[in-house]
Amino acid sequence: MESPSQFLTDTALWNAFKTGDAAAFEQIYRMHSRHLLSYGKRLCPDYDQVQDAVQDVFVEIWKRRATLCDLSTIRFYLFRVLRNRLVKQMNNHADPLLRPQLLDDETDLFSIPSVDFFLAEQETTERVQQQLRYCIEGLPHRQREALILAFYHQLSNPEIAQIMSINTQSVTNHISRALLTLRGLMTGILGLLLLLLRFDAGRLTGE
């Protein structure tokens, strides 16, 4: 998909947008829509609602363009409005706030003896990534949401705080606690993996 980047500087883009330039609006949409749709899908399992809500937030910035401050805050503003909207809608429908967790019965992971290393040196191996994703899904949902906003959407802690309607210190705490939990889980899982590998190897040589 070609991105119509007609406005080369942020200032030019912003000024054009403020005067109601549709091409500028489209460029802003293209800059943010994927991240917003992705975040929305995570928050809400009903894609139709997500689509509507993403449209709503863009309609809103279009209508309020005259009173918006600047380009750098738009992204965070869009996230915040989107989240408010989806959370409100989901509350109306008495739906759970976030997607159903993938794992509820995995608490056993905690009881596996920890092996004393963290996330392994081969940091990009698919297996480690796979385990990491698995463990992230098992986090409490606020921690997981903060983590995703911080590391995938790359928002700052004050921005995340406003998006999630909590204070900045809580965001920092959520993230650093989530990381500690993850380390615990990961070392547990890696320990389990090692055990399984050893078991497998033993079985093979035994045959």
Next chain:
Amino acid sequence: MDYHYFTWNQLAADSAFREWVLRPTNDSTQFWTEFLTRYPQQTETVRQARRVVRQLAMATEALSPSVTEDEEEVVWQQLRQRIGNDGQPGGRIVPLWTPLRPRWQQILAVASVVVMAGIGWWLPGRITTPPRSANQTTVADAKTGLINQINRSNKPETITLADGSTVVLQPGSQLRYPRQFADNQRIVLLSGDGFFTVVRKSAQPFIVYAGPTVTRVLGTSFRVRAFANNPTVSVDVRTGRVSVSAHIGTNWPDQLRQESRAGVMLTPNQRAVFETGTNRLRKDLVAVPVPLPTPAPVAEETFDERPVTDVLARLEAMYGLEIRYDKVVLADCTITTTLGAGNLFSRLTLICQAIGANYTVDAGQIIIHSTGCTP
């Protein structure tokens, strides 16, 4: 910030640190280099935190639902329309909207339809929510351009589509269809029970999305039953050939890509059953096979001491079904009978009794088991 006493997870939880790792600038690189020069004891912590940030960035990206260009485009086109309609867009806006790109017209048509399919299946409560002013409700969805017709009466309704095809919609069922079909395909969405009589157009397959199934035909008649609260979806074929496949995933672009796996081809009086529990499509016969439509009313046909294979061949032709048997074994079996409109299964039972055989139905086929007759 007193970074010199931060632990690895506190560093990774710090916005400025993350920004440096993920989007370094000259300034941030200079800051952290100076920091490490002053506090070399933090080198290992910083290294670990950097690794964690990069790993988390990868993992959270992989965890985040992907968004396709099509999805982005669909929202954009809808947004564009809304802003165009909503309001007072300001003097410059109208001429600046570029015309809808042709490529997207098709994608949009498909996209809107399939999005609805997903919802029809997963959120039945939502779509069948009132307006309940009339028994039968027709609502054109402003955003998708799809007509949404719900039969709230207690008798079947017939809908005629733009191509002349008709759908008999049973009470409590819902059909979504475009006012005009795309050039290359005709897509509709069904929730509930619908009997389709499709006008043949070889260049424009007719596609019915119903729950987890996709039914494609060129021209034929068939019935689809897909009630959201029922774990099975069935497709019964009356005439013609019909291909049925399952799709998986709740994200509609995935549905489009994955639908074509493992389908079944149905001929008249066959049925495809999809069971949500097993996620499998199986072939069966319809509950009550009916003779194929003929131009003239079916006249009774009398067979007098004729080979049973003649009678079976006649039945095959009447019902458009395949009956499998061993010609050699049945060669000496003869029968006297009359064929007219009537129940296929009771007829088969009578025939089998007469020749000391039995029959089974397997994967949409009738199989005659016999040890032969003595002449």
